[in-house]
Amino acid sequence: MTDQPLLCVNGVSKFYGNRIGCQDVGLELWLGEVLAIVGESGSGKTTLLNCISTRLPPTAGTVSYRMRDGQMRDLYRMGEAERRFLMRTDWGFVHQNPADGLRMSVSAGANVGERLMAVGERHYGNIRETAEDWLGRVEIGLDRIDDQPRDFSGGMRQRLQIARNLVTVPRLVFMDEPTGGLDVSVQARLLDLLRGLVNDLGLAVVVVTHDLAVARLLSHRIMVMKDGAVVETGLTDRVLDDPREPYTQLLVSSILQV
Structure with a gap:
């Protein structure tokens, strides 16, 4: 990690009329660090x-x-163009529903290749070779490179979405419930894969999840939200093993009782 944060959030609030989406949230994130934002549905995460x-x-x-x-x-x-360029190159966004982060009607290789073209790669051979490498890294067989994501399972689509996001080696990746809707065995494989890639690439990651097991496995720090506000934050193991706030204690104990 460097001595300067990559991302600084100060006093962020979002209101929908009289309803609070989130209120007065601040955080800093460094390269190589994974921050999990957890809470129940409607917490504002x-x-x-x-x-x-x-x-x-x-x-x-x-x-x-x-x-x-x-x-x-x-x-x-x-400007809007500058932000869009960041989102195509220096950032990644992994959606809960992989169909929201993929082009379903083009091949797996083209999904990965599009991101490379956004950073200036134009050589077809290089694009295909890099796409093959990344499909291998996310455990998709090379015989599927010309298949469309609509023919893939949910777990394969999510792995392809990860490859599409990480091929440009972004510095910051956002993940919204990346294991949501997947079978438990598929979730476990995906989490192992994600943890390895994040460590290898030294990414900064903000991951939103309602699953404390996902937060424990992936994150260094955790932020607990309730009713749009942050109620507790700290190192992941400390917060989950010794929660100080009643709401966090309730969250942790409810998981243990399941």
């Missing part, structure tokens, strides 16, 4: 993720990102 990733403008607060030249930039003072 997905709203916060969408505000941080510029998918949803906050009502108040700032989100700043350290560019590759070392400059901290306020994301909401950037």
Whole structure:
């Protein structure tokens, strides 16, 4: 990790009329660090993720990102074209439903290759070779490179979405319930794969999950949300093994009783 954060969030709030999406949230994230945002449905975790990733403008607060030249930039003072370029190159976004993050009517290889073209790669041979390498890394057989994602299982689609996001070696990746809707055995394989790739590439990751087991396996730090506010934050093992706030204690104990 460097001595400067990659991402700084200050006082971010989002209101929908009188309803609170999230309120006065602050955080810092460093390269090589995984932050899990956890809470029940309606806690505000997905709203916060969408505000941080510029998918949803906050009502108040700032989100700043350290560019590759070392400059901290306020994301909401950037032009739309600049933000879109960041999202295609330096960032990744892994959706809960992989169909939201893939082009279902083009081949698996083309899904990976499109991201490479966004960073300037034009040589077909190089694009295909890199796509083959990444399909191998996410455990998709090379005989499936010309198949469309609509012919893949849910777990394969999610692995392809991960390959599509990571092929440009982004510095920051957002994940929204990346194991949601998958069978337990498929979840376990996917989590092992994700943990290995994140460690190998030294990414910064913000992962939203309601599953504390996912948070424990993937994250260094954890942020617990309730009713749009952060109620507890700290090192993942500390928060899950010795929760200080009653709500966190309830969350942890309810998991243990299942």
